Amino acid sequence: SGELYCSLPNPRNVHFESTNMKNILHWSAPESAGDGVLYNVKYSVYGVGKWIRKPECRNINRTWCDLSSETADYEEQYYASVKAFLNGKCSDWMETTRFNPLTDTKIGPPTVNISSTEKSILITLTAPEKWKRSPDEESVSLLQVYPGLRYNVSVLNKKTKKRWFFSISNNTLVVPWLEPGTAYCVSAQIHVTTPLLHSGFSKEYCTATLKDKTA
Amino acid sequence: EDARLPPPQNISILSTNMRHFLTWSPVTIQGETVRYSVEFQGEYEREYANESWIPIGECSLITATVCNITEDISATVAYSLRVRADGGARRSEWGTLKGFFNRNTTSLTPPLMKVTADGYHLLVELEDMGPAFQFCVLYWKKGEESRMQQKMVKEVSSTVHLDTMEAGREYCVKAQTYVDTINRSSSFSQAQCVRAQGDRSVWL
Amino acid sequence: SEIRSSFTAIKANIQARDPVRTLSILSHPHSLHRVQSSDKCCIIHKVFNFYVDKVFKHCQTEDTYVNRKISSIANSFLSIKRNLEQCHIQNKCLCGQESTEKFKQILANYEGLNVTSAAMKSLGELDILLDWVEKSR
Numbered sequence: 353s354g355e356l357y358c359s360l361p362n363p364r365n366v367h368f369e370s371t372n373m374k375n376i377l378h379w380s381a382p383e384s385a386g387d388g389v390l391y392n393v394k395y396s397v398y399g400v401g402k403w404i405r406k407p408e409c410r411n412i413n414r415t416w417c418d419l420s421s422e423t424a425d426y427e428e429q430y431y432a433s434v435k436a437f438l439n440g441k442c443s444d445w446m447e448t449t450r451f452n453p454l455t456d457t458k459i460g461p462p463t464v465n466i467s468s469t470e471k472s473i474l475i476t477l478t479a480p481e482k483w484k485r486s487p488d489e490e491s492v493s494l495l496q497v498y499p500g501l502r503y504n505v506s507v508l509n510k511k512t513k514k515r516w517f518f519s520i521s522n523n524t525l526v527v528p529w530l531e532p533g534t535a536y537c538v539s540a541q542i543h544v545t546t547p548l549l550h551s552g553f554s555k556e557y558c559t560a561t562l563k564d565k566t567a
Numbered sequence: 568e569d570a571r572l573p574p575p576q577n578i579s580i581l582s583t584n585m586r587h588f589l590t591w592s593p594v595t596i597q598g599e600t601v602r603y604s605v606e607f608q609g610e611y612e613r614e615y616a617n618e619s620w621i622p623i624g625e626c627s628l629i630t631a632t633v634c635n636i637t638e639d640i641s642a643t644v645a646y647s648l649r650v651r652a653d654g655g656a657r658r659s660e661w662g663t664l665k666g667f668f669n670r671n672t673t674s675l676t677p678p679l680m681k682v683t684a685d686g687y688h689l690l691v692e693l694e695d696m697g698p699a700f701q702f703c704v705l706y707w708k709k710g711e712e713s714r715m716q717q718k719m720v721k722e723v724s725s726t727v728h729l730d731t732m733e734a735g736r737e738y739c740v741k742a743q744t745y746v747d748t749i750n751r752s753s754s755f756s757q758a759q760c761v762r763a764q765g766d767r768s769v770w771l
Numbered sequence: 772s773e774i775r776s777s778f779t780a781i782k783a784n785i786q787a788r789d790p791v792r793t794l795s796i797l798s799h800p801h802s803l804h805r806v807q808s809s810d811k812c813c814i815i816h817k818v819f820n821f822y823v824d825k826v827f828k829h830c831q832t833e834d835t836y837v838n839r840k841i842s843s844i845a846n847s848f849l850s851i852k853r854n855l856e857q858c859h860i861q862n863k864c865l866c867g868q869e870s871t872e873k874f875k876q877i878l879a880n881y882e883g884l885n886v887t888s889a890a891m892k893s894l895g896e897l898d899i900l901l902d903w904v905e906k907s908r
Contacts, residue, residue, distance in 0.1 A: 400793065401793040428798070429898075499906070514690075547898075547901070621839055624839075646846075
């Protein structure tokens with residue numbers, strides 16, 4: 353039956369890397385396998401009886417495979433598996449641990465928009481969107497996925513070097529009664545309490561309050 | 568058979584701010600190092616798991632007479648605890664804590680707090696007391712104690728913005744801890760007062 | 772969140788002890804996520820009882836750290852079960868047709884395996900339960 357003789361060393365460290373539910377399967381090449389190794393990938397929904405091959409990841413030489421589409425339902429959990437082939441030999445199927453997109457994804461920082469008046473700054477935050485199959489597919493904000501999502505906002509007074517923190521659940525914040533003609537830098541982080549997840553802080557965005565006209 | 572070691576005595580719990588320690592009096596034998604092992608039993612084990620006991624790895628065969636049991640007392644139920652001594656080739660019976668320990672009896676102290684003003688902004692920094700803690704912060708214009716405002720704060724060891732202040736006014740702040748897993752609060756800290764930056768008319 | 776952090780600490784260890792990929796106790800063939808909101812309290816009550824009465828006692832391992840975390844989860848479940856009993860007594864947690872059917876399916880899934888495998892699989896699915904409970908809070 354042409355069954356290949358599976359004595360090739362196994363792919364290593366087969367695992368999902370996920371950000372905002374863009375779920376990529378990664379692995380390392382078998383030890384000392386050299387060049388020319390090809391791979392097949394399959395996945396399964398936990399609790400459902402069959403493994404499903406990923407055609408776009410058949411006989412590939414790269415060591416990753418995008419399974420975002422196949423693992424898009426974050427109310428399910430998944431396994432994925434990789435097999436290596438070289439010179440007529442193959443390895444065993446090597447599986448991931450059970451992957452839960454809801455708890456095992458990393459959350460990206462929010463986007464931050466700021467504008468200023470003479471005495472205040474307006475901060476507008478946008479949570480990242482969940483990965484989607486195509487640009488014209490309807491967007492789903494992570495706010496809908498994680499109802500308990502909050503923002504930690506850091507405001508740095510560049511003159512006094514003092515940094516304040518705000519914790520808000522809605523996506524706009526007005527910081528009033530600031531010093532005119534002063535630079536303020538803002539960055540923000542997403543924080544989810546259940547499950548416990550938080551993003552890194554965003555890049556810092558700076559603006560200056562307008563100069564005091566009466567001075 | 569040699570006489571058994573006497574079991575540890577004066578077994579008690581010290582519990583403050585959700586950190587729980589089991590302590591006992593030392594058992595002494597001439598010329599021997601005595602080591603102790605601690606086990607715990609939750610209400611689940613008593614009622615559903617044949618009264619089984621669970622060893623605490625970090626407090627197995629230790630020479631100290633104190634064991635940090637915080638990580639294992641992680642539910643609001645009644646726990647039993649016991650200690651035994653080993654010395655030379657001899658071992659004691661288990662000494663068991665009298666009664667049960669429930670973490671909802673922990674003593675809660677007010678949080679350390681630093682209140683500052685930065686221009687017209689009232690700021691507070693609270694100590695990190697662990698993930699179980701939130702802080703209820705009250706603040707008011709001095710002299711207007713009847714119009715206190717409240718804010719629940721979870722962020723710790725960073726300067727949290729409370730509110731903006733009226734120019735030149737003095738504001739006071741006090742805080743208490745709140746632990747929702749046991750639904751209890753500490754008493755309030757001493758109030759700290761700061762004054763907002765002077766007249767705002769310069770900016771109007 | 773204490774249950775969640777205790778479970779996260781042992782999730783990989785527990786799920787690795789469950790080789791059966793093709794069966795689930797909680798999520799197939801019927802997903803918890805399809806339960807009507809009116810029945811949620813009742814299902815949560817029944818499922819918490821199920822874990823306390825049937826599951827945890829069969830989850831002993833050779834690893835004392837894992838056993839300590841299982842004890843932590845079990846005692847937290849017991850504490851919540853007590854609170855839920857109050858709701859049940861005050862008729863705030865009524866069981867409709869759907870929850871009865873759903874829970875029957877969970878028991879059938881459980882009894883389809885030998886008790887230790889079923890218990891370990893159920894423990895490994897705690898995040899499925901927590902995801903659903905926390906979503907419906």
